[in-house]
Amino acid sequence: MKQLPINLEYLQDILLKLLFTPSPAGYTDRVVHLVCEELERLGVSFELTRRGAIRATLKGEMEKPNKAVVAHIDTLGAMVKALKPNGRLELVPVGHWNSRFAEGARCTLFTDIGQHRGSILPLKASGHTFGPEIDNQPGGWQHVEFRIDERVSNLADLLQLGVHVGDFVAIDTQPEITATGFINSRHLDDKAGAAVLLAAVKATVEHNVRLPVNCHPLFTISEEVGSGASAALHKDVAEMLTIDNGTTAPGQNSSEFGATICMADMSGPFDYHLTHRIIQICQEFQIPHQRDIFRYYRSDSAAALEAGNDVRTALVTFGIDASHGYERIHQDALESLAELVAIYMQSPPLYARDRYEMGPRAGFPTVPG
Known part of the structure; x- marks a missing residue:
């Protein structure tokens, strides 16, 4: 191995x-084509599931046990x-996020x-009309509305325009990269993870x-609606490393710098042996890192396991401030x-034994203690 x-x-x-490239969950075809085009430029083979999850392949000296690295787009x-x-x-929201982060957002319908x-x-947006009522109005998705930039003032106008229940709304990302290396944007979760994976593939x-x-x-x-990596895996994959965001909020050990390794989330502990292999790599190659646990969090790993995949999983993250809001990360972490x-x-x-779905006790590891 080399750096x-x-x-x-x-x-x-x-x-x-x-x-x-707008890609709210359920409306992802455009970003799927973007990633496919990038893999083609890199000369990496890939295939798609029916709905558009992408499985690329970097050939190794052996075909199994395979490993996977996943990010969601x-x-x-x-x-x-x-x-x-x-x-x-x-x-209504797609994914789990608070309407207070939507207020004032520019969007595409x-x-x-x-x-x-x-x-x-x-609903009350004019200070000159509502005065202090603006500060007192309740929050929640039922208390916001989408104002379309067209000449519409009633239901008939909307129907004439072709608007229907179930139409998707994509939130503008408004990215800004500062001279100090900070990246501010919506949806860094997990497009920053996808960019990290593509950069590693390119290298x-x-x-x-x-x-x-x-x-x-x-x-x-x-991933944002829960099913994530339940598809695209196959039975030869024994290890899966997930790349996603790690929250830098008070009470967390994550950082916007270096790599944050998640030991457990709301779905439970990650695989002990794979997680410690990741920590060992960080230590051996002097990659700055820290460990954390996320209480209100799940990722592609949980979706893969809940779908019945018998795969070791680990989660590495870039520290993110204001997750699921107007997010900030640092290029150092990427x-x-x-x-x-x-x-x-x-x-x-990790283990030669992992090439088999079922096997004898011989070669099965044990935790220290």
Whole structure:
């Protein structure tokens, strides 16, 4: 195994391309094509599930036990719940996020026949009209509405425009990268993870690194609504490393710098042996890192296990402030993660025994104690 140089200019460029491609869960075809085109440019073979999850393949010296590295390319968003008599739209969220982070957002509404720009606003949005009532109005999705930038003032106007219940709304990302290396944007969860995975793949391909076993970069399309990596795996995959965000809120041990390794989330502990292999790589190659546990959090790993996949899972994250809101990360964490992922793909399988779905006791590991 060797540490590979990560092209940070490429990582930043592909991140911006991903961020500027709308992909709320359930409306992800555009970003699927973007990632497929990028894999084609890198000369990496891939295949798609029926719904569009991507399984790429980096050939190794052995075909099994395979390993996988996964990031999701779907994001939070909204859908039209109702057409209102005032010509505005009631919304429901796609994924789990609070309406307070939607207030004031610029958005795109996708109808069956076109797209329209607009904003999400609280029901009482004019200070000159409502005064202190603005500060006193309740929060929640039933207390915001979508104001479409068209000449509409009633239900008939909306129908004439082709707006329907179930139309998707994508939230503008508004990315900004500062001279200090901070990246502010919506939907860094998990488009930053996808950019990290593509940068690691690029480094592996361009340096002609020989992998010990087949490795499958996976890009899933429904993590924000719970199903994530339940698809795209196959039974030869014994290990799966998930890349996602780690919260830097008070009471957490995550950081916006270096790699944050999640030991457990609301679905339970991650695989002891794979998680400690990741920690060992960080220690051996002096990759800055810290450990954390997330109480209100689940990822592609949980979806894979709940779907019945017998696979060892681990989670590595970039520290993110204001998760599921207007998020902030630092490019330092992305570089650390990309280095870590590129090394992990070069690492041998944890256990030769893992090539079999079922096997004898011989070769089965034990935890220290």
